[in-house]
Amino acid sequence: MTMQWLVAFSGLLGLVVGSFLNVCIYRLPLDQSLVFPASHCTNCNRKLSWFENVPVLAWVVLRGRCRTCHAGISAVYPLVELFTGVMFAWAAWQYGPGLLLVSRLLFGCMLVVLFFIDLRHRILPNVITVGGTIVGFILSFVTPPGWVSSLLGLVIGSLILWLLAEAYLRLRKIEGLGMGDVKMLALIGAFLGWQLVLLTLAVASILGSLVGVGLILTGRGNMKLALPFGTFLAVAAMFAAAAGDPIVQWYIGFYR
Helix, strand or coil, X not given: CCHHHHHHHHHHHHHHHHHHHHHHHHHHHHCCCCCCCCCECCCCCCECCHHHHCCCHHHHHCCCECCCCCCECCCHHHHHHHHHHXXXXXXXXXXXXXXXXXXXXXXXXXXXXXXXXHHHHCCCCHHHHHHHXXXXXXXXXCCCCCHHHHHHHHHHHHHHHHHHHHHHHHHHCCCXXXXXXXXXXXXXXXXXXXXXHHHHHHHHHHHHHHHHHHHHHCCCCCCCCCCCHHHHHHHHHHHHHHHHHHHHHHHHHHHC
16 A cells, blocks of 8 residues: 555545544543444434435535534534544554554544543543553553653653642642543553653643633633643643654753
């Protein structure tokens, strides 16, 4: 298979996987099965026809509405599908065929689901954070960053965030970070290793601060506003996975 065909096939596969990620995003917070019932309109409960499940295109043709009850269908659905398709295509071009490609795609899919669930519900399901940490550590025996860096990443990442959460709780007497964030950083460390998990935490903290300050300045929030830190971790982890290694090497260069 040539690289062009691999990228094209991966992009199409990503569109289909993105449709499944939409199911995960909707059903996991509700503790619903990911398999049963079949895809249906959440307003009138009508089972969707096969052509209504075609990624992106179905939403465009239906103009973002159920063809039976005409209830609006969120634009998040095609956006998740489109983003996942682009992510799969980019990863195939970046890593080529192999276990590293599989590892990075699994990791990316987990981040997409966690991004939207935390943004909507302020929760980070254990089935992804804990289960993903185990998967990431197992894969590290056959893919970068290697099991030592993976183990250090999941331990250091979760420990740092847990200590910060405990310190904030003791000083302010309110919970600033939940254990879901701690588990999510362990997941990121398992897949990316200890150096990139530190970069992820730094980038997520900067993003969270910028958004928090922006909301305060625009009058849409205050110092007590709870932000979905898992959402920022997801964005930062994607950035670290895509461009983190050159940044780490550039930083280390200052100490050589």
